[in-house]
Amino acid sequence: MALLTRFLPLRAFVALVLAALSLASEASLNTQDLLARSPSARLGKTELVGSWRQSPDGDQLEFFGGIPYAQPPLGKLRFQPSVPHKGFKGSSTFNATHYGPACLQIKNAPNVSEDCLFLNIIRPKGVKQGQKLPVMVYIHGGGFMEGRTEHIYDGSGIVSRSIARGTPIIFASINYRLGPIGFPQGLEAQERGYLNLGLKDQLLALSWMQDNVKAFGGDKHKVTIFGQSGGAMSIGNLLLSPSISKLIRGAILQSGHASSLSIFKPTAPNRQTLHANFISAVPACAHLAQTKEAFACLQNEELVDTATLRTAWEAAAAKAVDPYTWGPNIDGKEGLIEDLPSRLLEKGRFAEVPVMAGTTLDEGASFTPPGPDYSAPVLRGFMQARFLSLEVPASALNEAVDGLLELYPDVPALGAPIGTGNETWGFNPSFKWASILNNDSMYQAPRRMGSQAATKAGVRNYAYLFTDPQVAIRPESPWLGVKHSDEIPYVYGLMHVNATAEAKELSKVIRDYWISFVTTLSPNDGKGTTRTKWEAYGTHEEGALIELNSKNTTMIPDDYRKEQIAFINDRAWVFHQ
Structure with missing residues (x-):
């Protein structure tokens, strides 16, 4: 269904679903049957109508998807910290039967949108408000450049297993803004307070959990966040702020930590250049690339549409030395990440x-x-270009790079994949050297x-x-x-x-x-x-x-x-x- 059909009076929503069901089956259901058969949860005066989800183990679970936790980050809210959702404005029902769009990403993926700040919940069948089940909130990965909450991140198998072992839990997953939309760079972003927007989205979603998870049978005092790759890196960075303990009581980090990716100040030369390259690739705003007025232009949807933003993102990424171009920044004492x-x-x-x-x-x-040249001069040059900054003297960087290459000799048996001896599968042997360096660093x-x-x-x-x-x-x-x-x-x-x-x-x-x-x-x-x-x-x-x-x-x-x-x-x- 289109997003407009999410907000309907109860009778209209039921009629719409009944019409769809009548086309698929000769069986007829009255309104009471439909409501009895559909999982639901009440937020204020609005009934969220979900759908049934069968787990890999065959359990029937209750799914609620595409629940907004923030106002759509569009127009003047584009590139700004997310604002709490204002509620459903008197709508008696909300269609929560499917996932909402993923956030805009560097890949030309289906079902993406700037209007993407949604979360999803999967719970055991029959859970009622006030049961106080532990809650497990997933933050997806993707290197802050891509990612979504459905498909391989369907938590049905986790919830089903929790039921089987007698410790039922509630699973949730969240979207957050990515790339230059979620992690703007440069002096203007710093001065306007537009840094680390993706992390702030995550915090707002966790605040939503504190306010609303009770309606789904969850315990706000038993929230654990977990994530993989960029999601784990996000969690590592959130944990650097002691105040996160008000929103969670535990964390699981899979393949990522706060220091997995290099973190720069937004005004570092490489980040300022990245910002300028992004703005320069937006035709209507290119003349403002070296000013402090670019964001006002970017927030004008009549001048800059979503497709233009993604095209500019691709263009700026193609010029970057660091493949992980957008991500969290050091944003000072008043921000989320005070220091390295x-x-x-x-x-x-x-x-x-x-x-x-x-x-x-x-x-x-x-x-x-496995194809490129990973000889010592190439690796040394790449690392020097990637890590050079005003905060790190060239002498310290050169010493670190030289020491690293000495401690990790270019010997296939000492490289990665680990434990594969001198096997190189016909590739340039140095790829195993580069792989172990990436692995460990x-x-x-x-x-x-x-x-x-x-x-x-x-x-x-x-x-x-x-x-x-x-x-x-x-x-x-x-x-x-x-x-x-x-x-x-x-x-x-x-x-x-x-x-x-x-x-x-x-x-x-x-x-x-x-x-x-x-x-x-x-x-x-x-x-x-x-x-x-x-x-x-x-x-x-x-x-x-x-x-x-x-x-x-x-x-x-x-x-x-x-x-x-x-x-x-x-x-x-x-x-x-």
Whole structure:
């Protein structure tokens, strides 16, 4: 249905659905039958009518989608911090039967819109207002450039598993603005307060949960956020603000942390250039690229439509040295990220909420195409261009880059995918070198830094390393190893048709760990599968990791590549982490 049909008087909405049903079936339903058969929840005077969702395990669940948590960020609200939704303006019913559009993204994807600040909820059948079930809120990834909440992020498998183990929960997922729409750069954005809009969207969605999740049977005091990749990086950054503890009580970070991507001030030369290139690619506003008046032009929808914004986004991204061009910024004491994450973590300036965090074995493979030249001069030049800034002296950067390349020798057996020896599958051997550098600098080192900082502060935290082989699923591309995102089907219970029986069992184990943490803040509630006890990170001198593997899930010390990762973390400021 079109968005206009979301807001209808109750009789009109029921009539519309009845008409659709009559075309699909000879069976007839009266109004009372329809309302009795459709899941619903009441927000104020408005009835949200959802739909039934069948989980992979066959459970019938209640789905509510496309629920607005903010005013549409259009016109004058474009590029501004999101504003709470004003309610349904007297509408007696709201059609929540399907997902809303995803936010505008760099890829030309279907069903995207600037009007995208929606959230979705999946709950067990028959849950009533006031039941106070724990709530699990997912923040999607995509490198702050793309991403959506449906498809592989359907939480039905998680909710179904929570029912099976006797600890029912509510699952929610949220959209947030991306790219230059969600993370504007430059001096003008700083002066107007337009920084980190995507993170502010996430905070507003969590505030909405505090105000409204009770209507769906959720407990606002038992909200856990979890996310993967850019979603985990978002969570890592949100945790740098102690006030987040008013909105959540726990967090799960999959393949990402606050320092995974380099974070710059919006006025850093590379970010200012990025902003200017974006504005210059908008014909109606190009003459304002070097001024402080560009956003007023961009907010004029008669001059700048959505398609123009996306085209300009693509044009600016094509000129950027850093592939992760838009993302969170340091926005000062009055903002969300006062300083570099590494400095804030070292000082213990973060929310002291229990955390689970981990990575896959070969994160870097997804970001290291095997074809290009990764010789030492090429890698050195790339890193120098990517990290050079006014805050980092060239001498410090050169020392860090040279030391990094020395500690990570160009030897295939020491590269990634890990444990594959000298095999290079016919590619340039140096791709394994570049892959291990990406792996550790973006994922393994930031996760270890976060685990160590939490332990030092006395915060209960758990860490994992996902190592389950994917050969049965991906026999044609062994050079990817256990790559970025490979754990997602296990977490959601949406396993590949070729997955082994052992892998499917591991999916249950992983969901039990995650759900246990959501319900008790410990992965070891003893319910569901019989599984290895997951020890807290601080129980081992080197840090305790659980290795998630279908053949043998066990505790291991967090000491792999100890010297190399320590080198990265000791110089995190050089890499803007």
